[in-house]
Amino acid sequence: MAVTRDPRRDDKSVFPDPVYKETVLRPLFDGAKTYHVDGFRRIDRAHLVMLAETGILDRSQATAIAHALEAIDAEIDVSTLTYTGEVEDFFFLIEKELKRRLGPDLAGRLHTARSRNDIDHTLFKLGLKERVDELLAKARRLTNALIQVAAREEGTLIVAYTHGQPAQPTTFGHYLGAVTEVLLRDIQRLAAAREIVDQSPMGAAAITTSGFPIDRDRMAELLGFAKPLQNSYSCIAAVDYVTSVYGAIELMFLHLGRPIQDLQFWTSFEVGQVYVPNAFVQISSIMPQKRNPVPIEHLRHLASQTFGRARTMLDVMHNTPFTDMNDSEGETQGMGYEAFISAGRVLDLLTALVAEIRIDEARVRDNIRRSCITVTELADSLVRREGLSFREAHEIAAAVARAVVAMQGDLxxxxxxxxxxxFERAAGRTATxxxxxxxxxxxxxxxxxxxNRLGGPAPEAxxxxxxxxxxxxxxxxxxxxAIAGREAAASAELQTQFRALMGEA
Incomplete structure (x- = not known):
């Protein structure tokens, strides 16, 4: 008679498998160590305060845990830690240290009514809020610079291009005003995404909250969130806080890439309507006559890198199950943070460059002369002053432009x-x-x-x-x-209540 053996009875392996340790657990530990130590600290302290305030832990228990958490912070230099595999991840390292100081019973009580699921998403939201705030501040500084330069250059003529060809004259201020309006909408999109991030998952536990009388509003308040995220399943399954942020970043840097490309085109020798000062110019190593405005190229590729990194975050979320999953967690979050780094570099450099570039007005007027791009106004004026239809006026203006271009003259x-x-051929009379x-x-x-109509380039408009x-x-x-003030107050409140648990005034 054949006997079927259960392979699990013969499994003598010890967790973690060495390859799993090196390929998964060590990178996750290093990521937590790099990005989320402060978030872990804040969550532990806020959760402890909430457990004490709700009576889930008595005062003596909470005080002992508070002192142990403080000791861990004082005694362990996280930056020097090396992952050994003795614990699964950074969370269990802290729990191990608590057990060493308090014993397993008391140490284990800190984890009452919570899970690594709600902890993780709270960590990631704390990390995102900090980075979004910094990025928004940089984007607002760029916006301010654009407005200042647009005002300074309100009367500075440039050639506006459509389809890569000279189209009409406008002003550099008018052009920058258009860039500003788009950037303001992009900032608003990112600020709206931040509102989605600013909802606390804590209290969702694994997926369905808890039978303990937890106070989710208090947890949100202590951690500086605007409010708790309502549905507990959504707290651990919904990744729209990730996709909304990176979707907004993707759009912002797609849009910024377009005027950056214009600057590249406008600084070319053949066009030459933008002058980049020497502080932003590199000279060829072999051709001494060449002035290379390479910061614009760096702006272009860094904006594209930011766009690509943000798009990658959306791609990682694609076709994932609506539940807790590693796809949206530690390593993915760390990868996404790279988008913020390149994004910040673009915003800082573009802010500095915009303030310093100048329009070569002589070159602009020469390009306007050679391209006859004011001829649209001739057609418009013929309608207003001669009573022609626009189509008749357009044909007259086109004939004039052809003649002037043929003689390489000035309109x-x-x-x-x-x-x-x-005019006489088209209208059958003499123009006035x-x-x-x-x-x-x-x-x-x-x-x-x-x-001078709404949105036009005339100074008043x-x-x-x-x-x-x-x-x-x-x-x-x-x-x-207002958000910064609220979060600073929350940080102070958490500090006060945690110190109170430790018996400090």
Whole structure:
């Protein structure tokens, strides 16, 4: 008779397997050691205060645990720790140290009504909030720089391009105002994502909360969260706090990459409408005549790296089960933090560069002259002053532009004869516009000045738009200040209540 043997009875292996230790457990431990030590400390202390306040632990138990936690902080230099495999992870290392000081019964009481599930997501949210706040502060500084430079350059002409070709004149201030508006929307998206992060999972325990009379609101308050996340299943299963943050970062750096690419194009020798000062220029090692504005290239590739890292976080979350899972946890969080590092570098460098670059006004006027890009206003003026349909006016303006480009001339000084001829052919009469009026009509300064409608480049319209941006930025600064104040108060409250458990005034 054959006997079926249970292989589990013959399993003499000891956890952890050496390969598993090196490929999984050590990196996780090192990640926790690098990123989340302060979060663990705050969670342990807040949970202990809550357990004491609700009566789940009596005062003497809570006091003993508080003193042990304080001793662990004082005696162990976490930065020097090396993972040995004696414990599974950083959480169990702290529990082991508590047991050594208090014994297994009392030490084990700190874990009442919680799980590594709710602890982990709370850790990750604490880490994300800190990084999002720093990134938002840098983005607001860039916004402020953009507004200041836009105001400074409100009358500085540039060539606006569409489809890679000269299109119309506008001002550098008008262009930067457009970049500012997009950045403000990106900041608002990231701030909205932070509101999703700012909901505490603590108290969800493994997945269904606890039979103990825990106070989830108090835990949220002590840890500086705006409120608890309502549904306990969602606390450990929902990763929209991750996807919302990295989705917002992805969009911000996709959008910033576009004006960065414009700067690269505008600094080319052939276009040359942006001058980058020497402090931001590197010289070729072999070609001494070359001025290479390489910071713009670094901005471009770092923005792309940030976009790619943020996109990777979304890809990791794709097709994962709606439950607790390692896919969204330690190593993934650490990988995501790299996006914040490259993002911060882009924002800092772009803030510095924007303040220093200048427009080469002579080059801009020459490019405007050669490209006839003010001719749109000629068509518009013919409608207003001569009563033509826009299509008739457009055909006349097109004929004038072709003639001027063919002679490589200047629209204002060389285009009038072509205009008179084209007008008479199209309208069957003589135009009432004389040569001086024609020259004024096709000047780039006039082109900008008459576009004083909402959102236009004329100084009055641009100033109004920038004032809206200033108000929006001020509201974002006020919101950030209020959040920082609330979280500072929470930190102080946690410190006070923990010290009280230790018997300190």
């Amino acid at each position: 204002a000084s060389d285009g009038y004869a072509a205009f008179v001829s084209a 516009i004389d040569e001086a009026a024609f020259a004024e009509m096709v000047s780039p300064d006039h082109f900008v000045a008459v576009r 641009l100033r109004a738009a920038l004032n809206v941006c200033r108000r929006h930025l001020a509201a974002l600064e006020e919101q950030a200040s």
